[in-house]
Amino acid sequence: MEMLKKRIVEQAKVLGPDILKVDMFLNHMIDISLLKAIGEEFHRRFADEKINKILTVEASGIAVACMTAIAFGVPVVFAKKEEHSNVGGLCYTSDIYSFTRNIKTTICVSSSYLCASDRVLILDDFLANGSALTGLIDIARQAGSTLVGAGIVIEKGFQGGGNALRESGVRIESLAYIESMDDGIIVFG
Amino acid sequence: MEMLKKRIVEQAKVLGPDILKVDMFLNHMIDISLLKAIGEEFHRRFADEKINKILTVEASGIAVACMTAIAFGVPVVFAKKEEHSNVGGLCYTSDIYSFTRNIKTTICVSSSYLCASDRVLILDDFLANGSALTGLIDIARQAGSTLVGAGIVIEKGFQGGGNALRESGVRIESLAYIESMDDGIIVFG
Numbered sequence: 001m002e003m004l005k006k007r008i009v010e011q012a013k014v015l016g017p018d019i020l021k022v023d024m025f026l027n028h029m030i031d032i033s034l035l036k037a038i039g040e041e042f043h044r045r046f047a048d049e050k051i052n053k054i055l056t057v058e059a060s061g062i063a064v065a066c067m068t069a070i071a072f073g074v075p076v077v078f079a080k081k082e083e084h085s086n087v088g089g090l091c092y093t094s095d096i097y098s099f100t101r102n103i104k105t106t107i108c109v110s111s112s113y114l115c116a117s118d119r120v121l122i123l124d125d126f127l128a129n130g131s132a133l134t135g136l137i138d139i140a141r142q143a144g145s146t147l148v149g150a151g152i153v154i155e156k157g158f159q160g161g162g163n164a165l166r167e168s169g170v171r172i173e174s175l176a177y178i179e180s181m182d183d184g185i186i187v188f189g
Numbered sequence: 190m191e192m193l194k195k196r197i198v199e200q201a202k203v204l205g206p207d208i209l210k211v212d213m214f215l216n217h218m219i220d221i222s223l224l225k226a227i228g229e230e231f232h233r234r235f236a237d238e239k240i241n242k243i244l245t246v247e248a249s250g251i252a253v254a255c256m257t258a259i260a261f262g263v264p265v266v267f268a269k270k271e272e273h274s275n276v277g278g279l280c281y282t283s284d285i286y287s288f289t290r291n292i293k294t295t296i297c298v299s300s301s302y303l304c305a306s307d308r309v310l311i312l313d314d315f316l317a318n319g320s321a322l323t324g325l326i327d328i329a330r331q332a333g334s335t336l337v338g339a340g341i342v343i344e345k346g347f348q349g350g351g352n353a354l355r356e357s358g359v360r361i362e363s364l365a366y367i368e369s370m371d372d373g374i375i376v377f378g
Binding site: 015021023024028029030031032033035036058059060062063065066067069070073074075076077078080088109110112113 | 210218221255259265267301
């Protein structure tokens with residue numbers, strides 16, 4: 001998606017071998033026009049899939065999910081992180097690991113909001129090692145939902161999580177796939 | 190806002206003297222059509238205020254903020270909770286207290302994304318004791334921004350936070366103001 005890649009090149013900051021700061025438009029300040037275009041692009045790619053629910057995880061997935069849900073006309077379900085959880089009742093849970101912050105978190109979704117008849121598109125802002133996405137896939141499968149695929153705004157391909165999941169048969173559409181960012185130079189795949 | 194009140198009466202669950210569960214449409218599963226209407230209602234109420242930025246706090250404020258930002262055509266900034274924060278650089282911070290979960294959290298906003306020329310509308314899903322809103326107001330003031338007011342989806346008026354802030358001069362527009370919910374019966378003000 002050229003508009004997104006252009007924005008990354010112009011504004012994103014490479015802060016380390018695997019840290020890309022995009023909080024000026026994606027995950028601290030949110031450029032609503034860009035996210036609207038992102039949502040429309042995900043819709044274009046998954047339009048034929050009869051998706052009836054979008055699944056993401058708090059916090060920074062929520063904006064992407066909502067702006068995409070407008071294009072699909074479907075509800076969003078966001079997994080809660082357990083330290084905040086007051087979900088109550090029966091939940092699907094999965095453990096995810098943040099390598100950036102070096103912490104394990106349990107994410108959960110109430111069984112009331114995800115079920116076997118759902119055709120689910122998972123969305124997230126970033127894909128790196130794939131831990132959050134793997135956790136969301138796990139939750140969709142516990143619910144018996146059909147996983148249509150995953151839409152990712154920025155994939156750091158060199159961290160390998162996305163390609164491992166593709167090999168396992170998951171359809172992943174990343175709008176910006178970063179092959180490398182050595183010496184601060186961002187190379188798209 | 191009648192559409193919202195109707196939804197609360199039909200679906201919300203009163204789980205205790207001050208806990209209202211609306212996670213079937215607002216803060217776990219998100220009804221995008223309802224949130225679109227909520228965003229348009231906030232726009233109707235604050236349309237003349239030359240707002241150029243919407244401020245909220247992760248996680249459940251993000252959906253409300255994004256859906257309202259579409260109507261205003263402005264960016265969203267969401268405060269991060271410190272345990273997740275990788276904001277870096279100079280930040281405005283404020284301590285908020287969750288009475289529901291009995292924990293103190295520090296919220297922060299990078300000084301890059303809020304400044305003295307901003308005319309800010311604060312949005313959140315709930316207003317109860319007013320701690321989160323007070324923290325966001327504090328952050329807007331640290332930035333020297335003009336606080337236009339606050340838009341709240343559901344205010345639990347009987348918890349008093351909103352009225353204390355109104356008395357201090359803050360304009361607060363709540364789309365559903367709950368006066369009481371004794372014995373599980375929701376009474377709007």
